[in-house]
Amino acid sequence: MKTFEERTTAWIDGQLTGAELAAFEKELEAQPEAALDRAGARQLGDLLRTHGTAPPLANADFFNLQIQQRIAAGTPPQPRAEVGQSGGFLWSLPRLLWAGAASLVVAGVLYVALVPAAQPFIEPSNYFAQVVEAWPSDPSISATTVYNPQDNLTVLWIDGMDYMPSEQLALQ
């Protein structure tokens, strides 16, 4: 079953015949403007054929020459709409180099900005702490130092005290 649009087009172009034509024209009896519409469509066709023609091809020989040159080049230019959007391998090589250099710079900046600085390496001290003199109030209290070379850490070990008041923690 043809749609109304299809039958109208066929009717305008004179391609409806027989029963189909009769049925469609009966259908159009309720639309008196349809005849005007068909006349308009035919006038439009005449207008396009008489005034819509293309101008002659200018510089026709040059047209051929350019085609021959493009054939000889082997790699015809991309369609006009795509020019500037992409390029060939040779064109992209310098871009790749610049992109590579720029990537290195960006990676360096990100490393400095985002990666936390490593703990500075501290040489183990050649000195060691030693308790030279102590004046404990209780003879059972003694003070010694313990040095841990793996952690480069010296611990003051006071034995015999239950606790040490914080105001007396200062060492000389």
Place this chain on the structure above:
Amino acid sequence: MTSSEEMPHEGTEAAGPPADELALVARAQTGDTAAFDELVTRYRQRAFSMIYHMVRNEQDAWDLAQDGFLKAWKNIGRFRGQSSFYTWLYRILMNVGIDWLRKKQIASGTEFDDQIGLHNIAPGAMTVPRSELEPAGRISDQEIRTRIDAAIERLSPEHRAVIILREIDGLEYSEIAEQMECSIGTVMSRLFYARKKLQAMLKDVYENI
């Protein structure tokens, strides 16, 4: 795959292509550029006109017609001689034109509204949107061309193609359907709406000449 990348299948023509044309194509298929140049010379004006009707601009039509010939050259090995060379070339050109119009449409961000005004204008209505024409004066040829160009430019690529293939190139529905790879019903429907829109825009022109 875009339409421009599709190589046309050949239709069948009762008469078949002329023998000398087949000979030229056969030579071109072996890489004979002089033979292809002869084919270009034969069909350059028709190719240019066909593309011009679609893009309405001489420089673009020149470039796109060349693109069409280049595409034909690159794919000439697929031509089997079951249709005329121009029938085969024609579809390549049409795809080049439609593809370009679509890209232009995307690049400009514009949309072709094929329904504009159709529902507001009764078929055959005596009042349609008028433009700058002087009603009393006879319209100059240049002005008519300008009006036609402007009106066609407002059609979508598909509607533009169908109106050109039918009204200017005089193809049958079946030929248009084959060229555009769609059904005959689609062709007729597109033709209906393309005519409606052009009638609305050009009624004052064709009624004043």
